[in-house]
Amino acid sequence: MITYDPSTVPHAQMHGILLSGVAPRPIAFVASRSAQGDINLAPFSFFNAFASKPPVVAIGPAVSVRSGKVKDTWRNILETGECTISVVTYGMLHQMNLAAAEYPHGTDEFVKAGLTKVPAETVDVPYVGESPFVMECRLVQNIELFREEGGNGNIMLLRVHRIHVKESVLTEGKIDPRKMDLVARMGYHWYARVTPDVCFELPQPGEKLGIGVDALPEPIRTSPILTGNDLGQLASVVTLPTPDPQWREPRSHADSVEHELIAGNPRGALDAAIRNNSASVWMLHRIAHAFLEKGDTVGAWQTLYIAHPEVVPQLLTNAVV
Numbered sequence: 001m002i003t004y005d006p007s008t009v010p011h012a013q014m015h016g017i018l019l020s021g022v023a024p025r026p027i028a029f030v031a032s033r034s035a036q037g038d039i040n041l042a043p044f045s046f047f048n049a050f051a052s053k054p055p056v057v058a059i060g061p062a063v064s065v066r067s068g069k070v071k072d073t074w075r076n077i078l079e080t081g082e083c084t085i086s087v088v089t090y091g092m093l094h095q096m097n098l099a100a101a102e103y104p105h106g107t108d109e110f111v112k113a114g115l116t117k118v119p120a121e122t123v124d125v126p127y128v129g130e131s132p133f134v135m136e137c138r139l140v141q142n143i144e145l146f147r148e149e150g151g152n153g154n155i156m157l158l159r160v161h162r163i164h165v166k167e168s169v170l171t172e173g174k175i176d177p178r179k180m181d182l183v184a185r186m187g188y189h190w191y192a193r194v195t196p197d198v199c200f201e202l203p204q205p206g207e208k209l210g211i212g213v214d215a216l217p218e219p220i221r222t223s224p225i226l227t228g229n230d231l232g233q234l235a236s237v238v239t240l241p242t243p244d245p246q247w248r249e250p251r252s253h254a255d256s257v258e259h260e261l262i263a264g265n266p267r268g269a270l271d272a273a274i275r276n277n278s279a280s281v282w283m284l285h286r287i288a289h290a291f292l293e294k295g296d297t298v299g300a301w302q303t304l305y306i307a308h309p310e311v312v313p314q315l316l317t318n319a320v321v
């Protein structure tokens with residue numbers, strides 16, 4: 001591991017390091033209005049939601065380290081206390097980037113970037129019509145970070161008073177991340193696009209208390225085949241599946257473990273292993289891994305019971321949760 005002490009690393013380098021690790025970050029397209037009435041639009045990836053009752057989000061407009069210049073967004077929100085935040089999709093990526101240019105104070109980046117102004121309901125600032133998700137916000141608190149030691153950060157806490165969502169991103173009434181096509185900021189000049197193929201669901205355990213990796217028998221916990229994700233899945237069962245003798249009876253005529261694994265068929269691989277009576281412990285771990293890649297925890301446990309008949313009684317006594 002390389003270790004950095006922020007007090008000794010030059011700021012530009014620290015910026016790149018920090019933002020590479022704290023990623024991906026959502027991008028807020030923040031529209032604001034100056035006291036004179038000039039409209040401004042700029043992207044901010046120091047942005048997230050921090051509460052939902054009431055909804056509170058925050059953005060972090062920095063003071064330029066090079067010039068000491070403050071962002072128009074920051075000045076405007078301090079002056080008028082209002083803004084809108086529109087999330088950024090891949091379809092507006094280059095317009096967003098254009099709006100990040102340091103145009104002089106008073107420039108309307110909606111116009112520069114060719115984006116559509118839509119009037120908000122509760123604040124006197126328009127939002128980006130092309131965005132599928134928009135919030136109307138009022139400033140709760142501005143926190144200046146470590147100015148006494150030359151710090152350049154700010155946190156603006158913003159309470160959300162309205163949210164607008166395009167119907168086109170809904171599936172059965174819920175916002176569907178596969179339809180949003182959001183972009184996120186990574187470190188340096190990297191971005192990520194949230195396409196449907198990268199989205200997956202994983203419900204939180206909540207009150208479902210898994211047995212834990214510490215409760216897994218040693219030969220499973222220290223397996224050179226099973227990954228951290230495999231152990232996490234095996235250990236998230238609340239009670240162990242009962243060893244089922246049927247799993248020891250081949251159901252199919254599969255005869256090659258390797259072919260079945262390549263075909264993504266762990267049950268066939270297990271059948272072949274049992275039929276040939278040739279399976280090593282590690283081969284069975286590979287089959288368990290294949291079950292887990294398909295999210296089949298029961299299949300994985302039944303395979304591991306076959307691999308380690310000696311641990312079954314110990315497991316069943318220990319795992320009463």
Ligand SMILES: Cc1cc2nc3c(=O)[nH]c(=O)nc-3n(C[C@H](O)[C@H](O)[C@H](O)COP(=O)(O)O)c2cc1C
Nearest residue numbers: 042043044045046060061062071072073100101102
């Ligand atoms: C994707 C993206 C994210 C950005 N995030 C931030 C940020 O979180 N904080 C910040 O101070 N500047 C950020 N910037 C730079 C500002 O958008 C840029 O300085 C802009 O000119 C500020 O505009 P303003 O002075 O009109 O507010 C970001 C730029 C891009 C392209």
